Amino acid sequence: MRGSACSSAWFSGIDMNIIVCIKQVPETTEVRINPETNTLMREGVKSIINPFDMYAIEEGVRLKEKVGGKVTVLTMGPPQAEAALKEAISLGADEAVLLSDRAFAGSDTWATSYTLAAGVRKLKEYDLIICGKQASDGDTAQVGPGIATHLDIPQVTYVKKIEEVKDKTIRVERMTEEGYEVIESSLPLLITVVKEINTPRMPSLRGLMRSKQAKITVLGVKDLDVEATHLGLCGSPTQVAKIFTPPARPEGEKIEGTAEEIAVKLAEILKREK
Amino acid sequence: MDYLFTEEQKMIRDLCRQIAREKIAPIAAEYDRSEKFPHEAIKIIADSDLFAIFVPVEYGGTGGGVLDLSIATEELSRACGGIAVCYAASALGTFPIVLFGNDQQKKKYLPDLAKGKTIAAFGVTEPEAGSDASAIKTTAEKKGDYYILNGTKHFITNGGEAGIYTIIAMSDRNKGARGASAFIVEKGTPGFTFGKKEDKLGIRASVTSELIFSDCKIPKENLIAKEGMGFIVTMKTFDMSRPGVAAQALGIAQGALDVAVKYARERRQFGKSIASFQGIQWMLADMATKIEASRSLIYSCAKMIDSGNTNVAKESAMAKLFASDTAMQVSTDAVQILGGYGYMRDYPAEKYMRDAKITQIYEGTNQIQRNIIALQLIREAAK
Numbered sequence: 001m002r003g004s005a006c007s008s009a010w011f012s013g014i015d016m017n018i019i020v021c022i023k024q025v026p027e028t029t030e031v032r033i034n035p036e037t038n039t040l041m042r043e044g045v046k047s048i049i050n051p052f053d054m055y056a057i058e059e060g061v062r063l064k065e066k067v068g069g070k071v072t073v074l075t076m077g078p079p080q081a082e083a084a085l086k087e088a089i090s091l092g093a094d095e096a097v098l099l100s101d102r103a104f105a106g107s108d109t110w111a112t113s114y115t116l117a118a119g120v121r122k123l124k125e126y127d128l129i130i131c132g133k134q135a136s137d138g139d140t141a142q143v144g145p146g147i148a149t150h151l152d153i154p155q156v157t158y159v160k161k162i163e164e165v166k167d168k169t170i171r172v173e174r175m176t177e178e179g180y181e182v183i184e185s186s187l188p189l190l191i192t193v194v195k196e197i198n199t200p201r202m203p204s205l206r207g208l209m210r211s212k213q214a215k216i217t218v219l220g221v222k223d224l225d226v227e228a229t230h231l232g233l234c235g236s237p238t239q240v241a242k243i244f245t246p247p248a249r250p251e252g253e254k255i256e257g258t259a260e261e262i263a264v265k266l267a268e269i270l271k272r273e274k
Numbered sequence: 275m276d277y278l279f280t281e282e283q284k285m286i287r288d289l290c291r292q293i294a295r296e297k298i299a300p301i302a303a304e305y306d307r308s309e310k311f312p313h314e315a316i317k318i319i320a321d322s323d324l325f326a327i328f329v330p331v332e333y334g335g336t337g338g339g340v341l342d343l344s345i346a347t348e349e350l351s352r353a354c355g356g357i358a359v360c361y362a363a364s365a366l367g368t369f370p371i372v373l374f375g376n377d378q379q380k381k382k383y384l385p386d387l388a389k390g391k392t393i394a395a396f397g398v399t400e401p402e403a404g405s406d407a408s409a410i411k412t413t414a415e416k417k418g419d420y421y422i423l424n425g426t427k428h429f430i431t432n433g434g435e436a437g438i439y440t441i442i443a444m445s446d447r448n449k450g451a452r453g454a455s456a457f458i459v460e461k462g463t464p465g466f467t468f469g470k471k472e473d474k475l476g477i478r479a480s481v482t483s484e485l486i487f488s489d490c491k492i493p494k495e496n497l498i499a500k501e502g503m504g505f506i507v508t509m510k511t512f513d514m515s516r517p518g519v520a521a522q523a524l525g526i527a528q529g530a531l532d533v534a535v536k537y538a539r540e541r542r543q544f545g546k547s548i549a550s551f552q553g554i555q556w557m558l559a560d561m562a563t564k565i566e567a568s569r570s571l572i573y574s575c576a577k578m579i580d581s582g583n584t585n586v587a588k589e590s591a592m593a594k595l596f597a598s599d600t601a602m603q604v605s606t607d608a609v610q611i612l613g614g615y616g617y618m619r620d621y622p623a624e625k626y627m628r629d630a631k632i633t634q635i636y637e638g639t640n641q642i643q644r645n646i647i648a649l650q651l652i653r654e655a656a657k
Contacts, residue, residue: 202293205323205336208285 014167016069016127020060020093021116021147022053024077024084025137033245049084052132054091055193058200059162060130061092067165069127070094074119076104076112082216089211090203097123101220106233109138113146115231118224120151128170129190133158141192148190156183160196275566277573279345286342289322290349302354305479306625311435312357312479319350319361320390328365330372333384339580340514344521344572351525352532355629356479358525360393362518363431363480366637367394369511370440370456374499379458383438392437397427397485398508405642407442407508408451412487414443416501419494421445421457423487426469429636433483434468437461440511441485442504454504458496465490476628509587512637516590517576523594523601523633524572527565530601530608530626534558537612537623554611561604568597588650595643598633605630 026045034041049057060071073088075081076099085096099119107115120126129151131144141157148155160180161173171184175194221231229235255265279287297318305312319325327342329335336342343365350358368387371379371394386392403409412425423443427433439459446453459466469484498507535558538549548554575589605626609616616623634640 202297202318202322203289204321205282205285205289205326207323208289209282209336212281212285 014067014069014165016063016067016165017123017125018060018063018069018071019120019123019126019129020053020056020071020073020088021129021131021144022057022073022075022084022088023050023132023135023137023143024048024075024081025050025135028136035245047080047083049087050132050135050137052134052136052193052195054132054200055195055197056130056132057088057091057093058198059193060128061201062198063128063162063165064092064094072097072123074116074123075099076107076115076119079218082218085216086211086214087203089214090207091201092204092207095217096214097217097219099219099224101231103221103228103231106236107231108236108238109140109142109146110237111231111235113143114150114235115224115226116143117147117150118226119219120147122219122224127187127189129153129188131190131192133192133194144190144192151188151190153188153190154185155190155192156185157192159191159193162191162197275570277569282336282338283342283345286324286327286338287345287349290324290346291352293318293322293324294350294353298350298353298357302357302479303619303622303625305354305356307478307619309473309478311481312360315354315357315479316360316390316393324361325364325390325393326388328368328372329384329388330380333380334388335384339576340517341573341576341580344517344576347518347521348525348528348569348572351522352529354479355522355526355529355626355633356477358522359431359477359480360435362515362522363395364390364393364436365518366511366515367396367432367436367438367440369514370396370498370507371438371458373510373514374456374503374507375458378495379498383458387438393432393435394438394440395430395432395436396511397430397433397439397441399427399429401426401428405639407505408454410442410444410454412441412443413447414445414455414457416445416494420491421494421497423457423459423465423490423492425487427485427487428470429472429482430485431480431482431636433481433485434471435481439466439485440498440507441487442508443487445501445504449502451505452502454508455501456498456504456507457492458498459487459490459492463490463492475631476625477632478628510584513584513586513590514579516594516637517572517579519633519637520568520572520575520593520597523597523630524565524568526626526630526633527561527568527597527601527604530605530623530630531558531561531565533622533626534561534608534611537615537621541612548611557607557611561607564600565604568593568600571596588647591638591643591646594633594637595640595647598630598640601630601633602627 024047027048032041064071071093072095073085073093074097104115134141145155156172156174158175159172160175163171168187174181174183255262298315324346326335327338331337347358347362371383387394398407400410414421414423441457441459442454444453445455465488467486469486472482538554539547541548572593575593579586609623609627612623615621
């Protein structure tokens with residue numbers, strides 16, 4: 001239940017429904033590319049929560065601790081993505097929902113955000129959706145904004161601080177290359193967050209115990225209000241033609257000598273390469 | 275070796291390992307140099323519920339036993355013996371309340387200790403009362419509803435930083451050892467101040483201070499158990515806490531071995547890695563074997579205590595003795611394997627060696643541990 005409007009910032013008792021969307025990704029420090037097929041070698045590679053999503057979880061939990069409410073983590077993925085959801089619970093999330101169905105396989109960012117938006121709708125009440133700014137494997141930064149678009153709600157990307165939450169509005173700082181913008185928005189809102197926003201906590205023993213016993217809600221195509229043609233590989237407008245490792249750049253040439261000698265040599269090279 | 279941990283114990287191990295690797299290892303050298311109290315690390319340990327594991331469930335803890343605490347202390351010590359002892363010493367200060375406190379005392383103090391809102395310390399040692407704890411001079415004189423404490427404790431781990439102190443003082447000097455009593459003293463009590471802060475060889479992230487009692491008036495409700503129970507409280511507390519000190523030594527030894535193995539694989543001399551030399555291999559093998567033997571002894575002893583066995587003085591002394599001697603030897607060998615680099619502060623090996631030394635000294639010197647073991651042996655034979 002939402003409380004009545006109030007004048008003070010960080011009004012506790014607002015009871016926000018916060019949804020954090022996360023992705024399970026291969027631990028990038030260990031990823032290798034198969035030189036023959038140019039695809040990711042995922043065998044034996046540890047899966048982790050996308051590092052940027054750790055900031056999203058932390059911010060959701062901090063917000064809940066300040067204003068009250070509930071944090072639900074949501075992901076789309078194979079059954080093993082449950083591990084990522086359980087880890088989120090150990091970090092303070094209350095509930096977890098996994099969208100898992102063979103029909104979702106091969107989704108691009110459009111189909112993924114379409115499916116996640118359907119998952120959010122299924123959860124009905126929500127005030128704020130938090131996503132990491134991008135995933136460490138795809139690096140597209142498209143899924144967060146995609147979800148907001150599919151849900152037809154406002155979005156603020158690259159949030160570095162939540163300044164204030166009132167009953168029906170929120171004020172955030174959005175990082176830009178030059179500085180930051182202060183944006184006030186109505187709720188519900190989707191934000192994507194950057195690593196400057198917080199320092200994620202360590203799991204707690206009680207959180208780990210809770211996560212061990214947590215029941216993960218698993219939803220498939222039949223549970224969601226979705227068009228089958230918008231799902232998975234077939235529903236994805238993006239078709240990957242080829243993945244390849246770019247050829248290594250040839251070694252540069254180092255010009256040595258006194259300043260004058262270097263200048264002469266450089267001029268010669270520039271003339272030659274003209 | 276698989277020690278058949280419960281799910282919860284595996285969680286404690288993995289959680290502590292993660293905290294040690296990600297949060298403690300990066301700051302260990304800095305705190306060793308500055309000798310500042312590691313508030314930041316203690317907060318992380320508290321927020322992760324690790325101070326709850328030695329407190330019963332009904333008082334806000336998770337009700338873990340000595341094995342849980344040993345696992346946590348070992349993993350934290352692997353990254354820094356100094357930071358780990360701040361944690362373990364709080365358990366030491368808490369045990370008297372858990373073991374002998376009445377319900378009112380437990381309700382008042384344990385929930386905050388379980389949350390890590392404050393930490394505890396245990397005060398027995400005095401300038402003239404080390405191994406001979408019966409020589410303590412601090413007095414507790416009863417006056418109406420109060421006890422008046424006078425005297426000085428020294429070498430007290432967490433002194434000045436802890437909020438709750440368990441203090442052993444003589445309530446009746448004429449009765450000798452039977453005249454000692456245990457009291458809970460809160461930081462901030464008038465007449466209770468802190469003296470010299472020690473400059474130590476190792477475990478420098480931890481604070482070791484003097485506690486000064488000068489007509490310090492504490493309510494009679496703060497007496498633990500009964501008057502005259504002070505030494506029993508002390509001995510039973512040490513029986514419980516010795517596996518923890520042993521686990522600290524074990525963690526230090528394991529940390530030193532980790533450093534030595536890594537270095538031996540990377541360091542190349544005479545055209546090959548030094549790990550390929552049998553001289554190094556045999557050292558590493560001996561180090562690892564002694565560490566595993568320590569671990570088996572500590573875990574077995576901890577399980578014995580957790581199963582309710584109270585007759586553990588011998589086993590508990592053996593675990594502390596063996597693990598701390600092992601830590602000293604293994605960390606010295608680790609320095610040897612790193613050679614000149616091992617001697618330098620830029621490398622982590624020498625810190626393990628400095629941190630290891632204290633484990634042979636505190637909570638009963640290893641000579642006292644041998645006395646305890648021998649006394650038990652002779653008693654058993656006389657039966």
